[in-house]
Amino acid sequence: MVSDADVPARTRGITAGRPAWWLIVAALVVGGLVTADLFTRGWLERMDLEVSEVVSDWGLQESMAYPLVWVVTQLGGRATILVVLAVLVGYLAWRRRTLLPLVRVLVALALLTAVVYAVKWGTGRTAPGFPGSFFFHEDGASFPSGHVANAVLMWGVARWQAVEYGLPMRVQRVFWWLSLVGPVATGVAMVSLDFHWVTDAVVGACVGIVLLGVVHALDATVLSRWVRARAGRQTA
Numbered sequence: 001m002v003s004d005a006d007v008p009a010r011t012r013g014i015t016a017g018r019p020a021w022w023l024i025v026a027a028l029v030v031g032g033l034v035t036a037d038l039f040t041r042g043w044l045e046r047m048d049l050e051v052s053e054v055v056s057d058w059g060l061q062e063s064m065a066y067p068l069v070w071v072v073t074q075l076g077g078r079a080t081i082l083v084v085l086a087v088l089v090g091y092l093a094w095r096r097r098t099l100l101p102l103v104r105v106l107v108a109l110a111l112l113t114a115v116v117y118a119v120k121w122g123t124g125r126t127a128p129g130f131p132g133s134f135f136f137h138e139d140g141a142s143f144p145s146g147h148v149a150n151a152v153l154m155w156g157v158a159r160w161q162a163v164e165y166g167l168p169m170r171v172q173r174v175f176w177w178l179s180l181v182g183p184v185a186t187g188v189a190m191v192s193l194d195f196h197w198v199t200d201a202v203v204g205a206c207v208g209i210v211l212l213g214v215v216h217a218l219d220a221t222v223l224s225r226w227v228r229a230r231a232g233r234q235t236a
Contacts, residue, residue, distance in 0.1 A: 014172045159176055
């Protein structure tokens, strides 16, 4: 019987989603320029305030639509994605006898946490503080969006594993859609609820793209050089 691992993934029309070098460079440039504009009180901040005023008038947080929109934000929620990834890497560990997908997820998660919170702390834009809190700035504005960065990076890693290990085409399609639609839907939902500004979402996406490229690079230079690291993977 021919297993799904015997069918080359590249013949199926879905790629692993490694960001091209020019996309990583573009993400660095855009993220840097947007951040610089915000901290010089440029036109992007004025745009953010105008958009925030508009969505505040919508009153989604107090409407019956709030639960539905909030659920959409969880496409970028860490807990939501980690539950899905736990099932994915658990299946691959069981069927393909490899822990490499788990290592990739852990590396991505560590990088995401370190970089996003370093930027938040470094810029003074953590989540807003509350009485008795020690890890947040009182006037924090939560920049960049960790939800969007999480959606870009972690759904990207999930798609990568599904394609590389030759999972059924329907599974690859699901993760392909999540890697593209997840970040966009998360950003739109967060902005529409006035949880984030537009620039938070944009820079969050840039961070996610850069970190996805970093994880791919680390895999190519370090992780995949382990003994038996290629267990269960597609071969050319």
